[in-house]
Amino acid sequence: MSIWRALQRIDAARPWVLDGALALALLGASLATMAAAGSLTADPVHLGLVLLASLPYALRRRAPLPVLLVAGAAVFSLLLLGHGTAVIGTGLFLGAYTVAARTGRGATAVAAAFCGVLLVAVAALPGRMGWPEFATNLALFIGAFALGWGARAHAESTRLLAERAELAERAQEEASRMAVSEERLRIARDLHDVVGHSLGVIALQAGVGARVALSDPEEARSSLLAIAERSRASLQEVRQILGALRNPEDDAAPSPGLDDLDDLVGRSADAGVRVSVTRTGEPWPLTESLGLTAYRVLQESLTNVVKHSGADRAEVEVRYEPDRLVLSVADHGRGAPAHAREGTGQVGMRERVAVWGGRFRAGNRAGGGYEVAAELPRPEEAGR
Numbered sequence: 592m593s594i595w596r597a598l599q600r601i602d603a604a605r606p607w608v609l610d611g612a613l614a615l616a617l618l619g620a621s622l623a624t625m626a627a628a629g630s631l632t633a634d635p636v637h638l639g640l641v642l643l644a645s646l647p648y649a650l651r652r653r654a655p656l657p658v659l660l661v662a663g664a665a666v667f668s669l670l671l672l673g674h675g676t677a678v679i680g681t682g683l684f685l686g687a688y689t690v691a692a693r694t695g696r697g698a699t700a701v702a703a704a705f706c707g708v709l710l711v712a713v714a715a716l717p718g719r720m721g722w723p724e725f726a727t728n729l730a731l732f733i734g735a736f737a738l739g740w741g742a743r744a745h746a747e748s749t750r751l752l753a754e755r756a757e758l759a760e761r762a763q764e765e766a767s768r769m770a771v772s773e774e775r776l777r778i779a780r781d782l783h784d785v786v787g788h789s790l791g792v793i794a795l796q797a798g799v800g801a802r803v804a805l806s807d808p809e810e811a812r813s814s815l816l817a818i819a820e821r822s823r824a825s826l827q828e829v830r831q832i833l834g835a836l837r838n839p840e841d842d843a844a845p846s847p848g849l850d851d852l853d854d855l856v857g858r859s860a861d862a863g864v865r866v867s868v869t870r871t872g873e874p875w876p877l878t879e880s881l882g883l884t885a886y887r888v889l890q891e892s893l894t895n896v897v898k899h900s901g902a903d904r905a906e907v908e909v910r911y912e913p914d915r916l917v918l919s920v921a922d923h924g925r926g927a928p929a930h931a932r933e934g935t936g937q938v939g940m941r942e943r944v945a946v947w948g949g950r951f952r953a954g955n956r957a958g959g960g961y962e963v964a965a966e967l968p969r970p971e972e973a974g975r
Contacts, residue, residue: 611649613685618645621679637674640665644679651689656698659686663709670719683709684735691739692746699736706732770935774942793818847890848882849909855890856907862897864922865904872911878970884943885909885918885967891936892920892963900924900961914969915949921962926955940965 621641632638644665647658666680683706690702710728714720720728800814856866877885889907896905902924910917937953940963944951949967956962 610651613651614646614649617648617679617682618642621645624678625675637669637672640669640672640674641679644669644676645682648682648685651686652693655686655690655693656702659683659690659702660705662686663705667709667712670713670716684731687732687735688739688742691736692742693739699740703732703736767935767938770938771942774939793822846879846883847886848877848879849885850882851886852889852907852909855886855893859893859897859905863903864893864897866893867904867906869906869908870910871908874911875969877916881916881947881967881970884947885916885965887943888918888940888963888965889920891940895936895963896920896922896924896961900926902960916967916969917964918967919962919964921956921960923960926959926961937963 618641621644625641644662647661651658663683663686666676666683669676669679687702687706691699694702707729710720710725710732714722714725796814796817800811800818803814804811852868856868859866893905893907896902900922902922905920905922908917908919908921910919940953941951944965944967947967947970949965951963951965953963954961
């Protein structure tokens with residue numbers, strides 16, 4: 592098997608090497624057969640025709656039709672001069688196969704017509720080919736052309752499948768890019784609305800306060816309180832936009848966080864996946880938006896385990912480090928197919944983590960299964 596693989600690698604890199612070796616082997620076998628039969632002579636015409644009938648096969652994949660025509664004419668000339676071609680004539684079947692496998696219908700039709708004429712011409716030579724031999728050679732030529740045509744059709748089908756796979760891969764990449772672009776566009780649009788409206792209100796209240804600061808201190812104080820209230824409300828809206836873009840209907844409800852992890856584990860168990868949770872490190876307080884991001888990463892990861900992994904158990908780790916929060920979800924399922932692209936769920940997780948300047952990683956585990964890991968830096972407002 593190793594020798595066969597080595598030959599395949601050589602053939603893929605330098606096909607002329609094997610074709611040249613084939614031509615030399617055909618020439619050597621022909622000369623050896625002629626010597627054993629006592630028909631090998633020093634006639635230069637005879638030797639020249641033998642060379643012409645064998646050596647062109649070194650170019651059989653570069654010029655299939657010319658090689659078949661030259662070799663066929665040489666074989667017929669040898670027969671016409673009364674020489675035997677028991678070995679060297681078999682190369683014509685390989686030539687016919689190569690033409691059908693590597694050229695179009697026109698060249699194949701020319702090659703088939705040439706082989707048919709050649710058979711008829713040889714059969715017309717006195718004592719060279721009877722009807723049984725004619726029928727056998729005709730069947731062999733038909734089989735060679737059929738095999739070559741089948742090989743060409745298979746290669747064409749393989750090429751089309753590869754092109755379709757490439758197009759599908761590009762389409763998936765484009766879909767992922769579109770998902771990222773749409774996510775960022777929505778962030779920009781929502782932030783524009785929130786910030787624009789809030790800044791307008793704040794500017795108006797600040798102007799009112801500045802005008803009445805000396806003449807009406809109470810009105811100025813009301814303006815400052817309105818600015819403070821508007822600022823807090825705007826900050827909360829911005830946090831919700833960055834942390835819950837995919838669930839706008841939940842904006843009015845309290846945002847989930849790591850405190851809700853047990854409920855998430857329970858829902859996974861109801862779906863048939865047992866989840867074990869490991870918490871390590873000294874917990875530090877999470878901001879609402881950071882807790883929401885951590886929750887969404889775990890939620891999406893466990894959802895993918897339930898839907899795609901085929902596993903019945905998973906492990907979740909929540910690790911508090913002094914400067915970051917580390918999350919991981921691992922399963923023992925079948926993993927992702929080779930060269931699989933990220934789905935929109937993973938794109939969303941990566942975008943959420945990127946908002947905080949964190950790191951996100953997802954892929955197959957060395958021992959089997961799949962793992963999602965995220966690192967979220969500890970912000971200043973989280974109590975450092």
